[in-house]
Each structure stands twice: as C-alpha cells, then as structure tokens.
Amino acid sequence: MNRLKEIHNREDVFVLVSTFYKRIRKDDTLGPIFNHHLAEEQWPAHIQKLTDFWMTALFGVASFKGNPVKAHKNVDKSLNHTVTQLHFGKWLQLWFSTIDGLYEGKLAQRAKDAARKMATNQYIAIWKSRPQNMN
Template sequence: MTTLTDIKNIEDIKLMVDTFYSKVQKDEFIGPIFNEKIANRWPEHLEKMYRFWQTILLEVHSYSGSPFPPHKQLPIAKEHFDRWMEIFTETVDLLFIGVVADEAKLRARNMAEMFNYKIDYFRNAEKNNSKH
C-alpha cells in the first residue's frame, strides 16, 4: 500500500491530468463530448492542462489564456459538469492527499460551477436576443 502524498511538482500535475483525462476519454457520458471536440489534439490539450494546473496549484506561471471560451458552445449541461467533477474528485483522492490536493478539488468545483453558470447565461441571452 502506497502512502499518498500531496501534489508537489509538475510530475504530480502530469499524473493527475493524465489519469483524469484517461478516465474522461473512456467515460460513457462525457467521453464522447471530449473526444469529438478534441479529436486527435489530445497531446496539445494535455500540455495546456499541465500548464493550467501548474499555474493554479504550484504558482508556476506557465499558463496564459482564458479557459472559458472554448467551452462556451459545447452541448453540455449541469449533469455533465457533475460527472466531470465526480471523475476529478475520484482521481485526486486516488492519487493524492493534502492541502494542495484539496485546493485542486475546490478550484475544479468552482470552475465547473462558474462554467455552468456562464454557459446558461449565454444560452439564455441568445434565446432572448432571437425573440426580438
């Protein structure tokens, strides 16, 4: 039995991201959405995710950009975010324990809630605009 440790470096980030997205790709509910959108660009997506989480959790500023826009037009709803969060939490809990691991789950939850809210907001705005 391996004793779990906290997320400490880029290798830990890569392990978390790779494990998480390998589960996502195989997931019957959200896998098809990711696989269709990302297609054969998984290596680039994973690289971007390494930089994103490294910036958020380790304060190594290697990510720049805005994470929301690529998600705005996806055919997703709250239940997709719930499943994403379930897989993310399972992954982090399987691999790590500690303050940074808890921070990863908190940041993921906040991001999922914000993305879901913003997607709903944009959809409602588009519906209202099309009525006029």
C-alpha cells in the same frame, strides 16, 4: 494502509491531469463530447496545456495561456446548448476520484476546491451566453 503522496511539482500535476483525461475519454457521458472536440493527435498538446492550467491554479505559476470560458461556450454551442449541470457534476466526480486515488494533502484539496468553483463558474458562463429564448 498505504499513504498517498502529496502533489509537489509539475510531474505530479501531469500524472493527475493525464490519468483524469484517460478516464474522461472512456466515460460514457463525457467521452463522446471530449473525443468529438479533440482529435487523437491533439490530446498530447491539450494535456500539456491543462497541466499548465493546473500549475497556475495550484502553484500560482503563470504558465497557462487560454480562455476556458470561451472554449466551454463553443463546446456548448456546438452541442446545440445541451451541456448541463450533470455534465459538470460527472466531471467533478471523476476529478475527485482521480485525485483521491493518487494524492492527498493541501494541494489535493486545493485542486478539488478549485475544480468545484470552476465547474460552477463555467456552467454559469455557458448558461448566460445562451440565446435568450433558451434561458
């Protein structure tokens, strides 16, 4: 059996993020959401921004600039507050399977752990920001 490589640098993170979002964009559940909110020409810059995010999360490199909570709240609002735990669960499933197909080791596991915590925190932030009569 072939050993997968470990995540070592930005190029590895870029491959992970690029591969993952190609899968997301084709997914029946998540694709329509992501493709509605990002035009085709916005994807290359978005992939770089997400690579920055994961470089910060995995290596502590302070390169990410952005507000993921605000972005997710805006998406939920634009979807009439219909983002559910199932969406985040699907996101995690695709993230884990993408990692497992490409990488192994300590940083691959850290990417999974960080994603699990992030998905939980993002959903809680969305839920708390919804109009009171929806909670």
